[in-house]
Amino acid sequence: MQCCEIAHTEAVEDYLRTIFKLSGRGLPVTTSAVAEQLGVSPPTVSAMLKRLEASELIDRSGGRAIALTAHGDRHAAGVTRRHRLVETFLVQVVGFGWDEVHAEADVLEHAISERLEERIDDLLGHPTHDPHGDPIPPRTGEHVESWAAALGSAAEGSRFRVQRVADDDSNALRYLADRGIKPGTVLEVVRREPFGGPIWVMVEARSHALGPTLADLVHGETA
Template sequence: MIAHTKSADCCEIAQTEAVEDCLRTIFKLAGRNSVVTTSVLAEQLRVTPPTVSVMLKRLEASGLVTRSSNRHVRLTAHGERHATEVTRRHRLVETFLVEVLGLDWDEVHEEADVLEHALSDRLEARIDALLGHPTHDPHGDPIPSRTGEHSETWATPLADAAVGRRFRVDRVADDDSEVLRYLADRGIRPGAVLEVVRREPFGGPLWVRVGKQRHALGPLLTETVHGERI
């Protein structure tokens, strides 16, 4: 396990890979307004609920999370600071892998999961400077600033876009590599402008036009893509 000495002075718990993964996952879920519970975290982290329970007890004892009477998990201000730090490293690494090493956006999430823990402050700063201090990663996720200023809110999902209107893609959830590949093959990435053509009834697909091509997107895809109605 890698422990970051830069966090040792303010926490009773070492900032190991497991701790950082848990904090970043809570941060990500909270940013989506998801209810964070032991079972949800276990599914996201791909570990057992008892393993998550042990981790949450340690995080709570160290003042990084709180748990309410209904067992919902929330980051404290201290925990959010550490979660923001690791989120910044993760998204900078994803951006570096795409823009410098030429990986595609569906290949970088798991790589960044590994590399984010080994990034020193000095290397983080050099990568940030090399990239020109980017504000968003390849999926459109905002990169927290070095000062900790950050807003993790999500824009309107494509599922809520009105028929006959245009929709600019700002952000795409990066949980599923196959979904990212499918969307990329259809030209749906941050910055793309879609025309919402038709919504099939009874839970059917949403038809969108990208350039000259029309595509039918099911609910999973339209909840994954977020942006602004224009």
């Protein structure tokens, strides 16, 4: 069965984007990881993976790990592109906060036509990154989905430039935005408490203690 023999249903797009996302973050891409991410049961994922494999969108020759084929990667990047364009559009044009757009985009990514996708891209001036700092895959051509180092592992005393913040948790995003932490922010790592304690950072002359969970959502490089 070739790719184009599978219906590009919302579910198929959801699975592809999830696999794309996990791969991009360097996380293990397994049945259970996908199930967890999508909030469905492992058998459901098993069944879908079988169909994706039959359509040559994924490759499972590497043991438990699931990899996108070149074909699958193109489609997954397409869905991701729409997701991130929609997020950018909702923030820049519609006036939503960066913490409000993820769930909205999760639905809209399946609902916009190619024409609307292009129009939004034009309207926004062909953005390269969404409001969370995630790179927007180009319509054609190569795309690299790299995550820089997490703030959670930055050295004490270093200056850290935020590039990207994981967009999964609205509350975390709101919390971080309230403290001025967003892509582009440069902060100072004052102190790292041991034993899973918080990391103290200085942003615009104010210091904040971020728990390790939160600190791991923030990625960037030493500035």
